[in-house]
Amino acid sequence: MSQTQRIAVIIGSLRRDSVNRKAANALVALAPGHLAMEIVEIGDLPLYNQDYDEDPPAPYDVFRDRIRAADGYIFVTPEHNRSMPAAMKNALDIGTRPPTDNVWNGKPGAVISASPSMQGGFGANHHLRQTLVNLNVVCMPKPEVYLSQAFDLFDDRGQPTERCQGFLQTFLDGYSRWIARQTD
Numbered sequence: 638m639s640q641t642q643r644i645a646v647i648i649g650s651l652r653r654d655s656v657n658r659k660a661a662n663a664l665v666a667l668a669p670g671h672l673a674m675e676i677v678e679i680g681d682l683p684l685y686n687q688d689y690d691e692d693p694p695a696p697y698d699v700f701r702d703r704i705r706a707a708d709g710y711i712f713v714t715p716e717h718n719r720s721m722p723a724a725m726k727n728a729l730d731i732g733t734r735p736p737t738d739n740v741w742n743g744k745p746g747a748v749i750s751a752s753p754s755m756q757g758g759f760g761a762n763h764h765l766r767q768t769l770v771n772l773n774v775v776c777m778p779k780p781e782v783y784l785s786q787a788f789d790l791f792d793d794r795g796q797p798t799e800r801c802q803g804f805l806q807t808f809l810d811g812y813s814r815w816i817a818r819q820t821d
């Protein structure tokens with residue numbers, strides 16, 4: 638694999654002991670050398686308000702610059718009431734304004750969801766994919782990753798079980814091929 642790709646990882650949970658953050662940390666640790674993965678935090682972004690379009694709060698500028706600089710995205714999301722959490726949607730929306738400067742535009746992305754439930758956040762995963770269509774983020778179809786019963790997939794230190802590491806490795810292998818095709 639030739640060129641290094643900068644991948645922004647966006648985590649939909651603000652929770653201190655988030656299982657989605659554990660999954661994101663594991664992805665960063667497992668990433669091959671040509672994927673420079675960096676978590677971009679979204680917890681300090683004020684709730685989007687269209688009045689901010691003319692005079693954005695400072696965290697909006699910082700976030701937009703970091704998203705614009707990335708070559709691709711990985712979204713790691715919990716499920717809140719069968720959809721993505723408000724914090725994730727807020728970040729997606731902020732990146733699309735003003736509409737002439739959608740910072741996500743045309744980049745390759747992928748979604749992972751994790752939940753303690755059996756469904757592994759399927760609803761959130763697919764709501765997010767639906768929004769990515771409008772952001773013009775080209776979303777990797779497969780391998781799909783729904784981490785179900787996710788509290789059992791990480792130990793006390795946040796390390797993934799062997800099985801979970803296998804899922805994440807398969808995902809990363811697929812994403813690596815996917816991003817290479819998209820950015821040729």
Ligand SMILES: Cc1cc2nc3c(=O)[nH]c(=O)nc-3n(C[C@H](O)[C@H](O)[C@H](O)COP(=O)(O)O)c2cc1C
Binds near residue numbers: 651716754
């Ligand atoms: C407001 C709210 C709504 C939730 N709705 C769902 C849901 O629809 N499906 C689900 O599997 N879990 C749901 N949960 C439980 C989350 O999966 C659980 O809190 C999980 O730990 C969140 O991920 P995190 O550990 O990364 O924060 C909900 C939790 C909250 C706080």
